Amino acid sequence: MNKAVGGVIGGVIVFAVILGVILSLNPDSDVAEVEDTLDKEILPIDVPEIEEKLNEIEEIANSTEYEILEREWQTSGPFQIDRKEYAIGEKIFIRIGGLQYLEKGQIAVMMPLNATHQKVYLTIPFDESKKSAFNYYLEPQLSATRDICSVNDLIGKWTLVFRGTEYQNLYFKIIDKVVPGTNVEPVC
Known part of the structure; x- marks a missing residue:
């Protein structure tokens, strides 16, 4: 064999x-x-x-003189955003990591109406029992249905409010610079 x-x-x-x-x-x-x-x-x-x-x-x-700004992380508990200022058309990077056991709520993204008032642009739910960490990209845009007609409606101080928690708000500004290739034509 x-x-x-x-x-x-x-x-x-x-x-x-x-x-x-x-x-x-x-x-x-x-x-x-x-x-x-x-x-x-x-x-x-x-x-x-x-x-x-x-x-x-x-x-x-x-x-254009557009230049990407360096990241300068802002943190409130398990929530972070990557900058304090953004150009129109730039994505806002929100990082969520290390939620407490059974912690849940919403991130209310508040946009400026005028110098003293804001309105809800978007809400992002979070629930530790489903996901304890995730990333979210947000790009504020012109929208006739949201009554955001021109770039002037986007420019100003925005706020992230963490509903259902005791975490401090995070703030950022959208400034009067435009990312090349971004549509800035009025929609209303």
């Missing part, structure tokens, strides 16, 4: 060696084609639509 297994293994090895020698001597192998294509230079193809879009993007980049 051992001799039969040894014979089969020996036969497979001899066959593999012979196959390897035959393939290495064959000049029409796929390996030669791959090596030839590696030495060729890839030439760019001019497509007018792509050139036009690249020029448009470059023009937008040159016409």
Whole structure:
């Protein structure tokens, strides 16, 4: 039995060696084609639509002085936001981590109405029994249904209120700068 297994293994090895020698001597192998294509230079193809879009993007980049601000985390209990100021069209990163056992409530995102009053823009529920940590991205936008008609409605001091908890509010401002490519045309 051992001799039969040894014979089969020996036969497979001899066959593999012979196959390897035959393939290495064959000049029409796929390996030669791959090596030839590696030495060729890839030439760019001019497509007018792509050139036009690249020029448009470059023009937008040159016409704006938008610069991404450094992150400066603000924290209130298990809640964090990544900046104190945001440009119009920038995403607000909210990080929730380390909720207490069975802690639940809502994050009320309050937008400015005027210098003294705010209204609810959005509520984000949280419930430790379902998820003890998660991230949320928020991008305040113009909306006719929410009566946010122009960028002037977005600019100002915003507040995150943590309903159902004793945590302090977090504040941020949306300033009069626009992320390139953001639609700022009035919607109402």
